[in-house]
Amino acid sequence: MRRDELLDAAEDLLCDQGSAALTLSAVADRAGVSKGGLLYHFPSKEALIKGMVERLIDDFDQLMAAQSGATYTERYLAATLEAVRSNRLRRWAVVTGASGNMFLLAPIREAMARWHSEGLDDEPDRVASQLVRLACEGLWDVASHDPDLNAESDLRALEDRCRALLKR
Structure with missing residues (x-):
């Protein structure tokens, strides 16, 4: 196996x-x-959880690297939508598994800090970029709980609105 x-x-x-x-x-x-x-x-159970945490971070980093877009936030949005559409990343489950151990949560916190700060100084509108990244977090977390909540048409509408916010 x-x-x-x-x-x-x-x-x-x-x-x-x-x-x-x-x-x-x-x-x-x-x-x-x-x-x-x-x-x-x-x-050990800790090694298993550590493996889930590492894979989650690696998967999202790979999704980010595969995206095209003028700015980091545009790539972040595209990677998040790809994760939601493919049900590829199950962050809620992994964080739940690691929640009792600060050592196991540390890599997630470090990755989240990197994902939410990288490229902000290069964005045309820093606040809009932060809002879009935070919206991505909300979408990802909600989709982790209920993957069928948002239809493809909903995801396209959310993507369009986020992209419009970044264009302002």
Whole structure:
């Protein structure tokens, strides 16, 4: 079994049942592997959560790198919408899993600080850029709880309005 499949199983478990259900045995059961198979990749629950946190950050950084746009905020908006549309990132589940451990949350806080400060000085309208980035956070968090809440037409309308705000 691949590492990503184990991380998928852990994220699915968190989304379905919450942080109390996140045990190594439950993740192994969900993934259809022995507990020893899981321990080979993740020797502890903390290592498993750390793996989810690292993957979440790496995934979003890769989405950002794949986007085109004149400004960082335009790329941030496009990456967020791609994450929501593909249901690729499940930040709520990962943060829930890490919430009891400040050490495990530190990389998320550092990434969030980077994502929300990078390129702001180069933006035509710093405040509009901050508003769009914060709107992206809200959209991502809401979509994590209810992926079907916003239809594609809703996402297009939100994207258009955010892009218009950046053009002012």
